[in-house]
Amino acid sequence: xxxxxxxxxxxxxxxxxxxxxxxxxxxxxxxxxxxxxxxxxxxxxxxxxxxxxxxxxxxxxxxxxxxxxxxxxxxxxxxxxxxxxxxxxxxxxxxxxxxxxxxxxxxxxxxxxxxxxxxxxxxxxxxxxxxxxxxxxxxxxxxxxxxxxxxxxxxxxxxxxxxxxxxxxxxxxxxxxxxxxxxxxxxxxxxxxxxxxxxxxxxxxxxxxxxxxxxxxxxxxxxxxxxxxxxxxxxxxxxxxxxxxxxxxxxxxxxxxxxxxxxxxxxxxxxxxxxxxxxxxxxxxxxxxxxxxxxxxxxxxxxxxxxxxxxxxxxxxxxxxxxxxxxxxxxxxxxxxxxxxxxxxxxxxxxxxxxxxxxxxxxxxxxxxxxxxxxxxxxxxxxx
Ligand SMILES: NC(=O)c1ccc[n+]([C@@H]2O[C@H](COP(=O)([O-])OP(=O)(O)OC[C@H]3O[C@@H](n4cnc5c(N)ncnc54)[C@H](OP(=O)(O)O)[C@@H]3O)[C@@H](O)[C@H]2O)c1
Numbered sequence: 001x002x003x004x005x006x007x008x009x010x011x012x013x014x015x016x017x018x019x020x021x022x023x024x025x026x027x028x029x030x031x032x033x034x035x036x037x038x039x040x041x042x043x044x045x046x047x048x049x050x051x052x053x054x055x056x057x058x059x060x061x062x063x064x065x066x067x068x069x070x071x072x073x074x075x076x077x078x079x080x081x082x083x084x085x086x087x088x089x090x091x092x093x094x095x096x097x098x099x100x101x102x103x104x105x106x107x108x109x110x111x112x113x114x115x116x117x118x119x120x121x122x123x124x125x126x127x128x129x130x131x132x133x134x135x136x137x138x139x140x141x142x143x144x145x146x147x148x149x150x151x152x153x154x155x156x157x158x159x160x161x162x163x164x165x166x167x168x169x170x171x172x173x174x175x176x177x178x179x180x181x182x183x184x185x186x187x188x189x190x191x192x193x194x195x196x197x198x199x200x201x202x203x204x205x206x207x208x209x210x211x212x213x214x215x216x217x218x219x220x221x222x223x224x225x226x227x228x229x230x231x232x233x234x235x236x237x238x239x240x241x242x243x244x245x246x247x248x249x250x251x252x253x254x255x256x257x258x259x260x261x262x263x264x265x266x267x268x269x270x271x272x273x274x275x276x277x278x279x280x281x282x283x284x285x286x287x288x289x290x291x292x293x294x295x296x297x298x299x300x301x302x303x304x305x306x307x308x309x310x311x312x313x314x315x316x317x318x319x320x321x322x323x324x325x326x327x328x329x330x331x332x333x334x335x336x337x338x339x340x341x342x343x344x345x346x347x348x349x350x351x352x353x354x355x356x357x358x359x360x361x362x363x364x365x366x367x368x369x370x371x372x373x374x375x376x377x378x379x380x381x382x383x384x
Contacts, residue, residue, distance in 0.1 A: 049342035051100035057253025058225030062204045070103030072334035078110040081276035090122040105332045107135035116166040124168035131173035151181035153192040176206040180384035190221035209382040212242035231256035259331035266315040292371030319347035
C-alpha cells in the first residue's frame, strides 16, 4: 500500500482562474491593474485549505485510492447535537469536494436514513470523482432502529438495494458491516458480499469494530478493503489487540473513526457542554460525563502545548498523529463548520519527526484516561 502526493486544484479555483483569464483578454489596460490585484486573490485561493496527497486502502483487486483524509458525515444529522439546515450542510459537503476530499462516510443507522438521504442529495452528482461509503448491520424497521443486529444474507441484500436508492448510485463504492450479528458468522456475511460484488452492486467491503480473528475469517472468503474502528490518542485498543498488525500483514487499510474523540481533542467541548437530549450519544458515554471530561482535559492541554510551538491546533495534532502511524490509515473527521473543515484538511500539511510524535505519545500516556469509551450496552456490540 502506498501514499501518493498530488496537489488538487479545486473546481471553484479552476473556474475563477478561467473566468479571470477570459476577462483579461477583453479588458482595457487601466483595469488590468485592478485585475492584477484580483489575480493575487486567485493566488491566495490556491493556498486555500485543501487535501494534500491521496492514500490507498486495501490491495490488489479491492484497492481503493482515496484522499488522505475523508469526511465523516454522521454529525450533520445524527448524534452530534444541533446541526445547520440541509442547505448549509450540502454547501459544506460541496466545499469538501472542491477541496479534494474524495471519501465520504455515512451509514443506514445515522438518522436512521436521514444521513444517507442527505449524502445522496448532496453528492451523487460527483459520483465520478468521489466515493461514498455506507454501513449495514444495525436493524432498522420502518425508519426506526430496533437495537438489534441483522446481517442475514437476505437483509444485507435488502439494505444494499435501499442504500443504493437513497444514495442515488448504481453500485456502492464500499459497504461496511457496522456491527457484528452474533447469529450470522463472518464467513456468511463475507460470502453474501462476494455475491453482491459479482452482481456489481458492491465494489468493496469493510468491517467495523471486529477482532483480528474475525478479520482473518472474513478476509479468507472475500478480501477486505478496510477495517473501520475507533482509534485516536485516547483510545489505542487496535494497537494492542492485533487489529492493526493483522491489517498490515494482510494488506487491509484502516479507517479510524471519531479521530478527534468525538470533538473532545479539538478542545471546543468541556464539562459544561450541554448535549442535545435527543440527538447526541455523547451524554450516554462514561468518558463524556462532566467528571471524566474535567479530568481528561489534561490530555487536551498536552495536545495544545505540543501544537503551540509547531503552529498546530489540538485537532491537527490529533489527526497528524494518526496520519503518521501508517500510509494506509485514512481518518474520517466530521464537522458542520467550514472553519473546522479547513483546519482538519491542513493537518495533512505538517511533517514532524518520529521523535516528536514519540514525545507526544509519552506525555499523553503519562495521564490515565478517565471513563470507558462506551456504556455496557454499546460495549457488548464491539470487537467480536
Ligand atoms: N463505524 C462506526 O462505528 C462509527 C462510529 C462513530 C463514528 N463513525 C464515523 O466517524 C465519523 C467521525 O466521527 P465523530 O463525529 O464521532 O467524531 P470526530 O470526527 O472525532 O469529531 C466530530 C466532532 O468534532 C468537532 N470538530 C471537528 N473538527 C474540529 C476541530 N477542528 N476543532 C474542534 N472540534 C472539531 C465537530 O463539531 P463541529 O461540527 O462543531 O465541527 C464534531 O462534533 C462519523 O461521521 C462517522 O462517519 C463511525
